[in-house]
Amino acid sequence: MPLFVIPFPQIDPVLVEFGPFAIRWYALAYIAGLLLGWRLAIALVSRDHLWGTREHPDRIAIDDLLVYIAFGIVLGGRLGQVIFYDFSYFSEHPAEIFAVWHGGMAFHGGFIGALLAMSFLAWHRKVPLLSLFDIAAIVSPIGIFFGRIANFINGELWGRPTDVPWAMVFPRADDLPRHPSQLYEAGLEGALIFVIIGLIAMKGGLKRSGLLAGLFGILYALTRSFAELYRDPDPLTEALPGGFTMGMALSLPMALVGLWLVIRSFRAEAKSP
Numbered sequence: 001m002p003l004f005v006i007p008f009p010q011i012d013p014v015l016v017e018f019g020p021f022a023i024r025w026y027a028l029a030y031i032a033g034l035l036l037g038w039r040l041a042i043a044l045v046s047r048d049h050l051w052g053t054r055e056h057p058d059r060i061a062i063d064d065l066l067v068y069i070a071f072g073i074v075l076g077g078r079l080g081q082v083i084f085y086d087f088s089y090f091s092e093h094p095a096e097i098f099a100v101w102h103g104g105m106a107f108h109g110g111f112i113g114a115l116l117a118m119s120f121l122a123w124h125r126k127v128p129l130l131s132l133f134d135i136a137a138i139v140s141p142i143g144i145f146f147g148r149i150a151n152f153i154n155g156e157l158w159g160r161p162t163d164v165p166w167a168m169v170f171p172r173a174d175d176l177p178r179h180p181s182q183l184y185e186a187g188l189e190g191a192l193i194f195v196i197i198g199l200i201a202m203k204g205g206l207k208r209s210g211l212l213a214g215l216f217g218i219l220y221a222l223t224r225s226f227a228e229l230y231r232d233p234d235p236l237t238e239a240l241p242g243g244f245t246m247g248m249a250l251s252l253p254m255a256l257v258g259l260w261l262v263i264r265s266f267r268a269e270a271k272s273p
Helices: 025-045 059-085 087-092 094-098 107-125 129-154 181-202 211-228 246-271
Strands: 014-018 021-024
Touching: 021 025, 025 059, 025 129, 059 087, 059 107, 059 129, 059 246, 107 129, 107 246, 129 181, 129 211, 181 211, 211 246
Parallel strands: none
Antiparallel strands: 014 021
């Protein structure tokens, strides 16, 4: 056990409260991620030189995408939590499915919801689907970063017991010093992926269809699986045999599809005149 433990900052999950109406940090994280991602997406589609000769969405399509993505993430994230993690609980308490203010949003569910939303928009607006995926690959880490910070503020999804000097005691867990795994995920899944994919995009990555989307799938699967080594999984809903976790298992298809998209993008370039 460490001699000193960093005290967990006691931040009220509710930022502002007006009678029955409350603004929570968790909700602000989603709003900030969506709005900042939307502004960055507008900047990306406004710079034709980043795309070369490739067809890409216009400003109106990006405005529509904000609405579609918001619904896809919220609905998908909640259903993902219900199906992937707490199906037995929600089957006994179905009314809790709609109580999103109590927390409980699964990233992989939100990811699937976002994919479906972008697929519908691409069909409806006749926009190349992979161009939307590539834009999402650049802007999604922003929302992931804020979401993980909100997890930390809420004192949820804590890490495994440890004796590292930066260990924290999470009041909602127990008295054991633990890894602040939410901050690890914010740094890896959010900031690190944003920097890597952003740099590649500035170097011509958007000119290759599906390259950035594929890289996001690979990078997220790797960083999430690494962070899962330090995150304390729920023994009933997240822990799998052999030391694997549900987060690792759900990230594997992302890595495989991402690898296929990367290979596809290079093969397409090789075949082009």
